[in-house]
Amino acid sequence: MDKLVIKKSPPLKGDVRISGAKNAALPLLMTSLLTDEPCRYTNVPALRDINTTVDLLCELGATVKRPAANELILCADSLNSVTASYELVRTMRASILVLGPLLAKHGKANVSLPGGCAIGARPVNLHLNGLEQMGAHIEVEEGYIRATVDGRLKGARIFMDMVSVGATENLMMAASLADGVTVLENAAREPEIVDLANCLNQMGAKICGAGTDNIHIEGVERLTACDYRVLPDRIETGTFLVAAVATGGKIRCVDAAPETLEAVLNKLKQAGAKITQGDDWIDLDMEGRKPKAVQVKTAPHPAFPTDMQAQFLTLNCVADGTGVITETIFENRFMHVPELQRMGAEIALEANSAVSSGASRLKGAPVMATDLRASASLVIAGLIAEGETHVNRIYHLDRGYEAIEEKLGGLGANIKRVKE
Numbered sequence: 001m002d003k004l005v006i007k008k009s010p011p012l013k014g015d016v017r018i019s020g021a022k023n024a025a026l027p028l029l030m031t032s033l034l035t036d037e038p039c040r041y042t043n044v045p046a047l048r049d050i051n052t053t054v055d056l057l058c059e060l061g062a063t064v065k066r067p068a069a070n071e072l073i074l075c076a077d078s079l080n081s082v083t084a085s086y087e088l089v090r091t092m093r094a095s096i097l098v099l100g101p102l103l104a105k106h107g108k109a110n111v112s113l114p115g116g117c118a119i120g121a122r123p124v125n126l127h128l129n130g131l132e133q134m135g136a137h138i139e140v141e142e143g144y145i146r147a148t149v150d151g152r153l154k155g156a157r158i159f160m161d162m163v164s165v166g167a168t169e170n171l172m173m174a175a176s177l178a179d180g181v182t183v184l185e186n187a188a189r190e191p192e193i194v195d196l197a198n199c200l201n202q203m204g205a206k207i208c209g210a211g212t213d214n215i216h217i218e219g220v221e222r223l224t225a226c227d228y229r230v231l232p233d234r235i236e237t238g239t240f241l242v243a244a245v246a247t248g249g250k251i252r253c254v255d256a257a258p259e260t261l262e263a264v265l266n267k268l269k270q271a272g273a274k275i276t277q278g279d280d281w282i283d284l285d286m287e288g289r290k291p292k293a294v295q296v297k298t299a300p301h302p303a304f305p306t307d308m309q310a311q312f313l314t315l316n317c318v319a320d321g322t323g324v325i326t327e328t329i330f331e332n333r334f335m336h337v338p339e340l341q342r343m344g345a346e347i348a349l350e351a352n353s354a355v356s357s358g359a360s361r362l363k364g365a366p367v368m369a370t371d372l373r374a375s376a377s378l379v380i381a382g383l384i385a386e387g388e389t390h391v392n393r394i395y396h397l398d399r400g401y402e403a404i405e406e407k408l409g410g411l412g413a414n415i416k417r418v419k420e
């Protein structure tokens with residue numbers, strides 16, 4: 001398996017182009033299952049999770065064309081299966097997002113239960129309860145969700161007792177082809193939900209309220225082709241910005257979506273960064289300042305995203321002052337802590353908070369992480385640690401960061417991928 005070898009690097013400097021968002025692209029590609037017409041998606045990031053999604057759609061019988069590196073044309077006019085197998089689902093939890101579209105379009109779906117993962121148990125009860133309220137009959141047997149519906153799904157008023165990005169997306173796609181009006185209450189408000197709703201509306205869906213906690217979907221009988229550009233990745237953007245702050249750098253993120261990153265940009269300003277932004281770019285300059293530790297508490301959008309806390313913990317470790325990172329979304333998302341401690345970071349875990357005492361002197365070490373953002377936090381640590389850091393198991397990074405070593409290398413980082 002490949003690893004990244006990182007040496008202490010100079011302050012990051014220069015421009016970096018932001019890729020399309022993994023978490024927007026995954027649900028967007030699933031919209032192809034809702035129509036017989038070909039769907040074209042651009043700004044699709046080249047990631048392992050995208051390849052898994054393409055494999056999954058092909059397993060169902062969809063056809064795929066890749067006219068360019070970041071473009072996909074998918075057509076699901078002649079599916080020959082409604083089963084998403086364990087082999088694919090276990091490698092990518094977002095596979096559960098085929099459930100709503102398959103059920104709405106074909107009246108049945110068999111999807112392997114995704115199970116837990118490194119960051120937590122991640123149940124899918126909200127997805128299943130919502131579909132049941134829309135008239136689906138659901139059984140779980142032999143590790144598979146077996147869902148059927150007589151005729152069309154029926155519109156329903158669905159209150160979700162937790163805010164779930166995936167459940168909101170699955171139910172929004174299913175409701176687009178349902179008979180009648182669906183109202184999703186306590187819906188997730190992430191920018192990726194808005195992106196999905198915009199794409200579905202381009203296909204002929206009637207969705208309003210995406211981006212608020214109350215989404216109104218008037219079902220239609222059929223959806224048509226789309227030609228849709230994926231939203232820029234706010235988590236990739238935030239990761240590069242944190243790396244720039246940690247190294248005392250000055251960078252510009254281009255092709256970004258600053259309006260999706262407000263909570264993260266506020267924390268970077270508190271850490272001492274000077275930030276200016278335009279419609280699709282963000283400039284960050286540390287102007288020779290040492291970063292200050294920040295207090296972060298994760299919560300659903302528009303609050304601070306859980307997918308950015310690991311990177312901020314690395315930053316806090318080398319910043320001035322005591323920092324507290326509190327995780328409220330996933331019960332087990334501090335897997336990077338022991339690895340950062342091995343690099344010399346002074347961190348105490350107290351319930352769901354990681355308290356760093358600041359100004360740690362990090363030293364390079366062989367490290368590995370079992371989830372995507374934890375791996376990103378170790379890459380940032382490698383940039384500021386004395387000596388050489390080997391980040392192993394970069395399988396996870398490849399799920400969610402397009403060409404991370406090339407992009408960081410372009411900013412002056414001393415990083416290379418080594419095949420083992």
Ligand SMILES: CC(=O)N[C@H]1[C@@H](OP(=O)(O)OP(=O)(O)OC[C@H]2O[C@@H](n3ccc(=O)[nH]c3=O)[C@H](O)[C@@H]2O)O[C@H](CO)[C@@H](O)[C@@H]1O
Nearest residue numbers: 023094122123124125126127162163164165166167329330
């Ligand atoms: C592909 C994708 O977009 N992944 C993102 C998505 O994951 P994902 O959609 O899986 O995360 P959710 O928003 O659903 O999870 C939020 C919380 O709700 C719980 N829950 C969720 C569903 C359910 O049926 N029952 C339940 O209890 C989860 O265990 C978790 O504690 O949102 C997360 C929270 O912003 C991000 O970290 C992930 O990067």
Ligand SMILES: C=C(OP(=O)(O)O)C(=O)O
Nearest residue numbers: 023093094307372373400
């Ligand atoms: C947790 C993440 O992704 P997923 O939901 O695909 O596991 C993430 O992107 O940080």
